[in-house]
Amino acid sequence: MRTRALPALALLLALASGCAVGPEYRRPQVEPPAAFRGQDQADPASLADQPWWQVFADADLKALIDQALAGNFDVQAAAQRVEEYRARAGMERADYLPTLTPGAGWTRGRNSGYTTGGGSTGSVFNVQATLNWELDLWGRLRRLNEAARARYLGTLEARRGVCLATVAQVAQAWFELRDLDTRLAIAKDSVADYQATLELFNRRLQAGAASALETSRAQAALATAQASVPDLERQIAAQENLISLLLGRGPGPVPRSGDPAAADLPPAIPAGLPSALLERRPDLRRAEQDLVAANAAVGVAQAAWFPTFTLTSVLGGIAPELNQLFGKGKEWEINPALNGPSIQGLRLRDQKAVAVAQWQQARTQYQAAVTGAFGEVATLLTAYRKLAEQEQAQAQAVAANREAVRLATLRYDTGLSSYLDVLDAQQQLYPARDALAAVRLARQATLVGLYKALGGGWNLEDPGKAGGWAAPKG
Numbered sequence: 001m002r003t004r005a006l007p008a009l010a011l012l013l014a015l016a017s018g019c020a021v022g023p024e025y026r027r028p029q030v031e032p033p034a035a036f037r038g039q040d041q042a043d044p045a046s047l048a049d050q051p052w053w054q055v056f057a058d059a060d061l062k063a064l065i066d067q068a069l070a071g072n073f074d075v076q077a078a079a080q081r082v083e084e085y086r087a088r089a090g091m092e093r094a095d096y097l098p099t100l101t102p103g104a105g106w107t108r109g110r111n112s113g114y115t116t117g118g119g120s121t122g123s124v125f126n127v128q129a130t131l132n133w134e135l136d137l138w139g140r141l142r143r144l145n146e147a148a149r150a151r152y153l154g155t156l157e158a159r160r161g162v163c164l165a166t167v168a169q170v171a172q173a174w175f176e177l178r179d180l181d182t183r184l185a186i187a188k189d190s191v192a193d194y195q196a197t198l199e200l201f202n203r204r205l206q207a208g209a210a211s212a213l214e215t216s217r218a219q220a221a222l223a224t225a226q227a228s229v230p231d232l233e234r235q236i237a238a239q240e241n242l243i244s245l246l247l248g249r250g251p252g253p254v255p256r257s258g259d260p261a262a263a264d265l266p267p268a269i270p271a272g273l274p275s276a277l278l279e280r281r282p283d284l285r286r287a288e289q290d291l292v293a294a295n296a297a298v299g300v301a302q303a304a305w306f307p308t309f310t311l312t313s314v315l316g317g318i319a320p321e322l323n324q325l326f327g328k329g330k331e332w333e334i335n336p337a338l339n340g341p342s343i344q345g346l347r348l349r350d351q352k353a354v355a356v357a358q359w360q361q362a363r364t365q366y367q368a369a370v371t372g373a374f375g376e377v378a379t380l381l382t383a384y385r386k387l388a389e390q391e392q393a394q395a396q397a398v399a400a401n402r403e404a405v406r407l408a409t410l411r412y413d414t415g416l417s418s419y420l421d422v423l424d425a426q427q428q429l430y431p432a433r434d435a436l437a438a439v440r441l442a443r444q445a446t447l448v449g450l451y452k453a454l455g456g457g458w459n460l461e462d463p464g465k466a467g468g469w470a471a472p473k474g
Helices: 002-016 059-071 073-096 140-206 212-246 274-280 282-303 347-413 419-453
Strands: 099-111 120-135 308-319 330-339
Touching (some): 073 140, 140 419, 274 282, 274 347
Antiparallel strands (some): 120 308, 308 330
C-alpha cells in the first residue's frame, strides 16, 4: 500500500514545483547616455565609490554623521520598517508549508433513553489534528512570495536611501552652520573696523578737522554692522538645534573647531558611468523592486483563473475513555480537493487588468526616476564646475577690495584723500567677503548633492549589519 502511494506523492510534488504562470521579470529598457552632460568624457571612477568619511574629511563633521546614523529618528524608523517587511515575507513563505490545526474536547451528558429503552450517562473524549496543504500547481504562492520578497528588498534599499539622505542632511546643515560662523566673523570684523572709523571721525570732528556728514556716515555703517551680529547669532542657534534634531537628541550647542573656511573642495568631481547609476542609487533600486512586486502581482492575478488543489487530512480519535482514543477510537481521513476559480462575471478579467495597469504605472515611474536621475547628476556637475569658476572670480574681487582698502588707507595717511575713501572701500569689502562665503556654501551644497545623487556609499555594508554605514573607529 505504501509502495503504491509513493508514485502518486512524487507526481503531486512534481506538479507543485511546476512553472509559475504570469510574466517573468525583465528590467525595462533604459538608454543611459554615454556620459553625463557636464563631463568631458565618461570615467569609470566615481565620487560614489568613496565612503562618506573620506568625502567629508572633517573630524567634527564625521563625528556628527556617526551620531546621526545611530540616533536619527528617520534611520530608526527605516530599520523598524525593514523588520516589519522581513516578517511579512516570512508570513508569505509559511504558505508553502502545510497548516496543522490540533484540537481536543470532552463532552458529558445523558440521553433520554426513549429510543433505546433506558437512559444512560456517559462521557465522550475526542482529539484530532487537521492538516491542510495547498499544492502550488500554478505558482500563485510563488508569485506572492516573489512580491513579498521584492517589497522586503525595497525596504532595505529605502533604508540605505534614508542613511544616505541623513548623511547629506547633516553635511549640508554643518556647512550652513560653518557658513554662518564665517559670516559672523566677517560681521564682527566690520564692527571693529567701523568702530575705529567712528572714533577717528569723532576725534577729528571735535578738533574741527571733520564734518558731521562723515561722522554720520560712519555711525550708520557701524549700526548696520552691529545689527547683523545678533541676527547671525540667532540663525546659528537655530542651525545648531536643527543639527541636534538630525542627531536624534535635544537642542543644544554643536562643538566645532578650526577655521570654517579652511576646508578644501576637490577641483573636479568624477561621476562614473551613467549606466552604473542604476546599481548605485538606492531610490532607483527601490523603484525596481516595486516593479518586481507589481510584475509578480500580475502572476497572482493570472493564477486566480486556475483551480487550486488542496490536500486535507485528519488524524484523531473519539471514545468514551481516554485510553481508547488511539486504540479502538482511532480514526483518520484524507481528502484531496480541486476547487475551481470563483465565477464572478468579469471580475477575474478586470482583476488582472488592474494588476497589469499597476505594473505599467510602476514601469513608467521607474523609467521616469532613472531619466530624472541622469538629469539631476548632469545639472549638479555643471553647477559644481560653474560655481568653482564663480568662487575663483569672487575671491579675486575680495582680494581687489582688500587692496583698495589698503591703498585708501595709505592715501589717507599721506594726506592725498579723505577717510571717506577708506570707509567706501570698507563698505565694498565686507559684502564681497559675504558673497564669497555664499558662493563657497553653494559649492559645498552641490558637492553634498552630487554625493547623494550618485548613490554615494553604495558599496558600504548594509546599514542593518554591525559597522554598516558607520565611521571607522579610532
